[in-house]
Amino acid sequence: MLYFDTHAHYDWEKFDVDRSELFDKFKKSLCGLVNIGINLESAKKVKEYADEYKYMYYSIGIHPMEVEKENSLDLIEKIFENELKNKNSKLVAIGETGLDYHFNYPVELQKKYFIEQIRLANKYELPIIIHSRESQKDVEKVLRENVVKKAGIMHCYSGTPEMSKKFVEMGYYLGVGGPVTRYKDVQEMVKITPIDKIVIETDSPVLPPEPFEKHSRNNSLYLKYIVKKIAEIKGVSEEYVIKNTTQNAYKVYGIKKS
Numbered sequence: 001m002l003y004f005d006t007h008a009h010y011d012w013e014k015f016d017v018d019r020s021e022l023f024d025k026f027k028k029s030l031c032g033l034v035n036i037g038i039n040l041e042s043a044k045k046v047k048e049y050a051d052e053y054k055y056m057y058y059s060i061g062i063h064p065m066e067v068e069k070e071n072s073l074d075l076i077e078k079i080f081e082n083e084l085k086n087k088n089s090k091l092v093a094i095g096e097t098g099l100d101y102h103f104n105y106p107v108e109l110q111k112k113y114f115i116e117q118i119r120l121a122n123k124y125e126l127p128i129i130i131h132s133r134e135s136q137k138d139v140e141k142v143l144r145e146n147v148v149k150k151a152g153i154m155h156c157y158s159g160t161p162e163m164s165k166k167f168v169e170m171g172y173y174l175g176v177g178g179p180v181t182r183y184k185d186v187q188e189m190v191k192i193t194p195i196d197k198i199v200i201e202t203d204s205p206v207l208p209p210e211p212f213e214k215h216s217r218n219n220s221l222y223l224k225y226i227v228k229k230i231a232e233i234k235g236v237s238e239e240y241v242i243k244n245t246t247q248n249a250y251k252v253y254g255i256k257k258s
């Protein structure tokens, strides 16, 4: 059975040494992989990969930690406009966007970019990939005030059970990655979330699952450790987890199986 990695960053420097070897290797284990753009530069690269590899798709947006760089939303909108004229486009979402309060990036600017990207998601009827770190209440507030037509994914989600229920009710899928192998609260969240609301992701090159070192390089082949943990928590087979999370990924990204 094949895995679907809903969130990765293969354009990052850490993959410069062996990117194409990895991409070839993944053909055997993955039916889908979405590379998530974080700024304009990254948008070009993730599109190139999707053009070259059948199982790859991409998303573009401006990450909350990138808002201070020169990132024109107008240019991003141009890319959307051009790209989505093509019926076979592999641009499947907008993001990642959201709010990150872990570091001191200007909150008002983050909110401005977040709301603008919601507007774009609604204009082009795409789902949105949300990054939320130490910012859940504000993310919820922004999403209630600016309703997204096609909800999308709460990426690398690690909120409280109450908060995860709220997001699921609002139509969001929860992205589960490496942290599920390490942290009790994430395991608890997985336990209470219905399988039809879970997608799996690596967030490569960061956040590898156990048994790998916390700061080692992650890659999509490690999805099997994430699946194993989810199956264990839910008391179901690994095949069941793979089958369901893959279906969910196709559904949220609006990809038709070929």
Ligand SMILES: [Zn+2]
Residues within 6 Å of the ligand: 007, 009, 036, 096, 155, 203
């Ligand atoms: Zn990411």
